[in-house]
Amino acid sequence: MSAQLGGQPILILKEGGSRTRGRDAQSMNIAAAKAVAGAVRTTLGPKGMDKMLVDTIGDVVITNDGVTILKEMDIEHPAAKMMVEVAKTQDDEVGDGTTTAVVIAGELLKKSEELLEQDVHPTVITLGYRQAAEKAQELLKTIAVDVKAKDKEILSKIAGTAMTGKNAEASKDKLCDLIVRAITLVADADGTVDTENVKVEKRVGGAIEDSEIVEGMIIDKERVHPGMPKTVKNAKILLLNAAVEYKKTEVDAEISITSPDQLQMFLDEEERMIKGIVEKIKASGANVLFCQKGIDDIAQHYLAKAGIFATRRVKKSDMEKLARATGGALISSIDAISGDELGIAGLVEERKVGGEEMIFVEKCKNPKAVSIIIKGGTEHVVDELGRALEDALRVVGVVVEDKKVVAGGGAPEVELSLRLREYAATQGGRIQLAIEAFASALEIIPRTLAENAGLDPIDKLVELRAAHEKGKKTFGLDVFKGEPVDMWKEGVVEPLRVKTQAIASAAEAAVMILRIDDVIASARSAGPSPEEMAAMGGGMGGMGGMPPGMM
Structure with a gap:
């Protein structure tokens, strides 16, 4: 790219740049x-x-x-x-x-x-x-x-159209049914639908037909302690966004311990604090604990003794969905634990799916977040099924919101x-x-x-x-x-x-x-120029003294 000035070309673009x-x-x-x-x-x-x-x-x-x-x-x-x-x-x-x-x-x-x-x-x-x-x-x-948002037949047809041509065809009716149920459950009162509230879990193993909907949540975690019950009926669920461990001081404090008795007292006090937290959880009436942070080993022991089903390090997004599904509130401080803010589910159970433990939170009264578990023979099949399902969920959600179809x-x-x-x-x-x-x-x-x-x-x-x-x-x-x-x-x-x-x-x-x-394209920089190299580290010497022909 250049302009002529008295027969002298003036270059405006860097060398190697192109213009079409x-x-x-x-x-x-x-x-x-x-x-x-x-x-x-x-x-x-x-x-x-x-x-x-x-x-x-x-x-x-x-x-x-x-x-x-x-x-x-x-x-x-x-x-x-x-x-x-x-x-x-x-x-x-x-x-x-x-x-x-x-x-x-x-x-x-x-x-x-x-x-x-x-x-x-x-x-x-x-x-x-x-x-x-x-x-x-x-x-x-x-x-x-x-169309009416409650017209399940139309919604099912829409899901079917969105999935046609993708690998989901074989068991289309089954999947359409799952999708329509999921969207109608998570739709808010004002008609808006956030498909984020439908969690799709993919598992290799089994057939597409085995896919199912859980009117509640599936959490890809397991209990923290084998002594805890595997199944809890009529679960009262505490959703905690605080670590179940003794409180460390906010400021850097130094404790000087001069005798073995003091050390023992210190350790006993730590244990007593943790026991107090577990007592507090128990007193609230909770028999299931989902914790977004960690649960101390001693706390795990006490929770197991109290017969409380507990899981730690649950993802923030899963915690929010659990709150929507069970009607509980996220509690962010141990002191704020109370029986009024617990979520409720008919059944919380740890089950093996595709060789891995997962926690099922089921039979929720009015779940505003649900999970769909999809299965298929190979990883590629399951991935493509997941994509087909996401599309269909979004499309059904759009119809519930807009109520117009062609x-x-x-x-x-x-x-x-x-x-x-x-x-x-x-x-x-x-x-x-x-x-x-x-x-x-x-x-x-x-x-x-x-x-x-x-x-x-x-x-x-x-x-x-x-x-x-x-x-x-x-x-x-x-x-x-x-x-x-x-x-x-x-x-x-x-x-x-x-x-x-x-x-x-x-x-x-x-x-x-x-x-x-x-179209004006700048020159591609293939790397620093020799001048820049010299400035960076004394020419080739900076590159480990390679002979010039090697670069």
Whole structure:
């Protein structure tokens, strides 16, 4: 990058820096973004395939989840990184539809390339795309259907749609049931759902069918003392955020002991303090203790003698969930222990799961935090099941919050595409071309569904359009029958937010990439220069006196 001044070039960029401008920069960025979309495109839909990702240390991830694929891929290109952001946003906001968002963004850029070749200015395209995206949001609201948060059947269908195409298919009904029960239990009175309150524990061993929900919590810990009871019925649970040990002084104090009797008194006093703490716990009526900090050895002995089931070093997040599940309060000082703040559970039991001890806190009255334990034959199966479950939980949570759903199977995209074409005709000018490009870009979703199922994308798209032109708004592609079917009747439904968010973030990413006309890259620093090396430690001598040819 240089400027001419009287025949003398002036260098502005550091040596080794590069600059790509104009059409080259655009086509380079668009190609990179399209490559990212291409990487996840084959995973879309019920017949989508999986990707196997191997990282630098040889760990293997097998997944169908768009955002997982993009996070695991080590993406270098700056424009490609923007596409990963689209997937991350979609994942944070809704939890599902990450592949859809990326594929739409890629297609929007592909269509813009054709317009750029016809000399339509990028600002015109971006303006058209923005208008089309806004219009699409309005149209989506008109085709959305209201559902009741208590309608378990619809919620189950939504969970099923989110899990389709992932490895969870075999026992979909069982898992959907677990998900709907979990979300309805943890939903707050005002309708908000925090899926963090559903704890998913993964265990290798057994079959997917053996997965179960615990209406309470599973804690990956064991009792601190073998003398404690393994099972406690009608548990009164004390949640303590203070160490059960003798108090050390806050200031540095020195105690001088001059005779053996004094030492014995000192030790006896320590023991008496700990005994006092255990007495206090016992007096509160608690028969189960979950402690976030440590429990002293002597305290363990006294707790076991008192028949109290105790666990130490429980994670803070687990403590908070236990409080929600049992209705207890977190107590942060030994002096504040009282019987009023205990949590209640019908059963607390230590059981072996997959060869490891775990504590089950079950039969809670109104658990606002629950656990799902998933099992599968191999670690990869369990991991992918976990990802499918997380997506489905988030999606069901979104529907409980928003209470609006649309049909799946590419139905909303075909409908939007038709309506946007009608809208484009009312606009006129070059913007019309951009809006039409946006409309045809949305058709990539039904096309990809058809391609991944081995069907002819053009034939299927024509059939879908024909159905929608007759006013069949909920018709989408049934990839198993290979024909347009009413998705609503088939039970393929998705939350409205999946679609609104996917289109919004795809349009924003496409607009952002389109507006770039100059890519200025700094030189890569391969390491310190010889001058810097000399300053660091006397040239090569600083590097252990290697001969110059060795570096």
